Amino acid sequence: xxxxxxxxxxxxxxxxxxxxxxxxxxxxxxxxxxxxxxxxxxxxxxxxxxxxxxxxxxxxxxxxxxxxxxxxxxxxxxxxxxxxxxxxxxxxxxxxxxxxxxxxxxxxxxxxxxxxxxxxxxxxxxxxxxxxxxxxxxxxxxxxxxxxxxxxxxxxxxxxxxxxxxxxxxxxxxxxxxxxxxxxxxxxxxxxxxxxxxxxxxxxxxxxxxxxxxxxxxxxxxxxxxxxxxxxxxxxxxxxxxxxxxxxxxxxxxxxxxxxxxxxxxxxxxxxxxxxxxxxxxxxxxxxxxxxxxxxxxxxxxxxxxxxxxxxxxxxxxxxxxxxxxxxxxxxxxxxxxxxxxxxxxxxxxxxxxxxxxxxxxxxxxxxxxxxxxxxxxxxxxxxxxxxxxxxxxxxxxxxxxxxxxxxxxxxxxxxx
Amino acid sequence: xxxxxxxxxxxxxxxxxxxxxxxxxxxxxxxxxxxxxxxxxxxxxxxxxxxxxxxxxxxxxxxxxxxxxxxxxxxxxxxxxxxxxxxxxxxxxxxxxxxxxxxxxxxxxxxxxxxxxxxxxxxxxxxxxxxxxxxxxxxxxxxxxxxxxxxxxxxxxxxxxx
Ligand code: SF4
Numbered sequence: 277x278x279x280x281x282x283x284x285x286x287x288x289x290x291x292x293x294x295x296x297x298x299x300x301x302x303x304x305x306x307x308x309x310x311x312x313x314x315x316x317x318x319x320x321x322x323x324x325x326x327x328x329x330x331x332x333x334x335x336x337x338x339x340x341x342x343x344x345x346x347x348x349x350x351x352x353x354x355x356x357x358x359x360x361x362x363x364x365x366x367x368x369x370x371x372x373x374x375x376x377x378x379x380x381x382x383x384x385x386x387x388x389x390x391x392x393x394x395x396x397x398x399x400x401x402x403x404x405x406x407x408x409x410x411x412x413x414x415x416x417x418x419x420x421x422x423x424x425x426x427x428x429x430x431x432x433x434x435x436x437x438x439x440x441x442x443x444x445x446x447x448x449x450x451x452x453x454x455x456x457x458x459x460x461x462x463x464x465x466x467x468x469x470x471x472x473x474x475x476x477x478x479x480x481x482x483x484x485x486x487x488x489x490x491x492x493x494x495x496x497x498x499x500x501x502x503x504x505x506x507x508x509x510x511x512x513x514x515x516x517x518x519x520x521x522x523x524x525x526x527x528x529x530x531x532x533x534x535x536x537x538x539x540x541x542x543x544x545x546x547x548x549x550x551x552x553x554x555x556x557x558x559x560x561x562x563x564x565x566x567x568x569x570x571x572x573x574x575x576x577x578x579x580x581x582x583x584x585x586x587x588x589x590x591x592x593x594x595x596x597x598x599x600x601x602x603x604x605x606x607x608x609x610x611x612x613x614x615x616x617x618x619x620x621x622x623x624x625x626x627x628x629x630x631x632x633x634x635x636x637x638x639x640x641x642x643x644x645x646x647x648x649x650x651x652x653x654x655x656x657x658x659x660x661x662x663x664x665x666x667x668x669x670x671x672x673x674x675x676x677x678x679x680x681x682x683x684x685x686x687x688x689x690x691x692x693x
Numbered sequence: 694x695x696x697x698x699x700x701x702x703x704x705x706x707x708x709x710x711x712x713x714x715x716x717x718x719x720x721x722x723x724x725x726x727x728x729x730x731x732x733x734x735x736x737x738x739x740x741x742x743x744x745x746x747x748x749x750x751x752x753x754x755x756x757x758x759x760x761x762x763x764x765x766x767x768x769x770x771x772x773x774x775x776x777x778x779x780x781x782x783x784x785x786x787x788x789x790x791x792x793x794x795x796x797x798x799x800x801x802x803x804x805x806x807x808x809x810x811x812x813x814x815x816x817x818x819x820x821x822x823x824x825x826x827x828x829x830x831x832x833x834x835x836x837x838x839x840x841x842x843x844x845x846x847x848x849x850x851x852x853x854x855x
């Protein structure tokens with residue numbers, strides 16, 4: 277039997293042919309930590325007496341979650357990260373550079389790599405066909421020092437999507453639909469592999485949205501075969517030489533295949549407080565929203581901001597709504613400044629913040645008040661996620677977010693486009 | 694022997710170690726005072742050394758923050774028993790030396806007195822007078838757990854020795 281993408285990539289990293297279920301030690305190409313997990317990783321490396329990195333140029337310490345810092349304790353954590361980078365030669369991605377998952381894919385990861393990251397959405401790199409997975413600080417600390425980790429080769433669920441998405445239906449709606457279908461633990465310990473002509477037709481920006489949310493179904497990775505779109509993305513980021521074609525065998529063994537007709541997917545909203553609690557826009561009634569947040573590693577790319585700007589252009593957000601926009605990276609920010617997107621958003625009433633995680637995890641820049649509701653383009657709506665357990669978070673596409681900002685109620689983007 | 698503290702399904706890492714306390718992550722003893730606070734505000738006060746956290750499906754879903762199992766352990770919890778676990782939490786728990794047990798927790802009530810025999814895969818509910826079997830941890834994880842977590846494992850062997 278042939279191999280899935282996960283089996284292929286893992287095989288090349290332990291120099292033998294592996295199949296699902298085996299436990300192997302693999303070489304790791306890229307490691308990342310962020311400011312919430314990096315300090316603990318550094319403490320563990322100290323504890324191990326291994327304050328070194330096997331591959332410092334491919335070990336990236338991000339300061340993105342609370343960037344710039346909002347508290348002295350966090351500032352002290354940041355000092356620890358900066359000092360460690362100086363000492364070991366590791367790469368530092370400091371405030372203003374952007375969210376780890378955006379920057380790592382723009383600048384470090386290539387098809388066929390194994391990336392481990394001390395952040396659950398490390399699976400975003402699956403869009404570039406890298407076996408990318410999230411782990412804790414200690415696992416990543418050991419990966420940094422030894423250049424390897426252990427893993428179980430996962431079984432793969434193939435998600436085949438065919439046909440054309442309807443107008444105003446995006447990758448975000450598709451992935452929310454998939455998570456609703458298989459559940460928040462439907463792919464635990466497994467890999468997802470996205471394929472079919474809908475996926476082949478998607479831009480890298482959209483593919484990154486899909487892979488980013490694989491973990492919301494419990495998956496270890498969310499892989500997509502590399503192709504010309506991947507090459508174009510690498511070229512845009514001035515590293516076309518990093519391109520390699522990685523594809524599954526035709527007779528690869530999947531645990532199961534889920535077929536999805538793209539044309540049947542509607543604008544989809546995830547309701548509080550679990551991501552798999554989804555409803556289509558036609559199923560919901562009048563829901564008042566206090567804050568709209570457009571950004572994050574899920575939907576903070578230039579395309580996402582452009583879609584929002586197109587809807588908000590020459591209009592103004594509802595007087596009872598706050599709109600927060602956070603570009604995912606410096607590159608995204610500059611692109612959106614240069615093509616006028618940022619200007620349109622600001623004119624429409626958006627509050628644009630520095631690249632990073634922004635309001636996503638409740639540390640700063642948009643913590644919700646008691647009883648408030650937020651519609652966000654992020655990937656998670658768990659109780660307390662945006663800093664207040666007495667608030668509610670709805671997840672949707674940037675188009676739905678922009679339409680909602682205009683009306684103050686969850687709004688079907690098809691009504692305004 | 695210890696007491697069961699019962700929780701429901703989908704206990705996320707945001708409920709265990711909330712993002713709003715992000716600044717306490719380098720101060721685990723302080724963060725541990727808030728463990729599971731958003732799921733049960735009194736938990737940190739009630740829990741005693743040797744007690745158990747008992748939950749439903751998909752315990753620990755969400756973020757990769759290892760601080761979540763670390764503070765559960767620091768609070769004195771002997772093991773987390775749930776119907777199922779999210780992958781990263783499961784791995785992190787073993788790495789920090791916190792046993793995780795998968796079994797049908799519907800049979801356990803809040804406050805039941807429990808005992809676990811990890812090696813044998815048996816959980817005893819003394820209050821109810823029942824025994825529940827659970828699958829043994831994969832061998833790799835048992836090795837790491839027996840060494841006292843991943844840091845201790847690497848210190849002992851200088852490398853992975855699985
Ligand atoms: S944007 Fe949100 S989900 Fe993405 S890495 Fe930052 S905190 Fe995590």
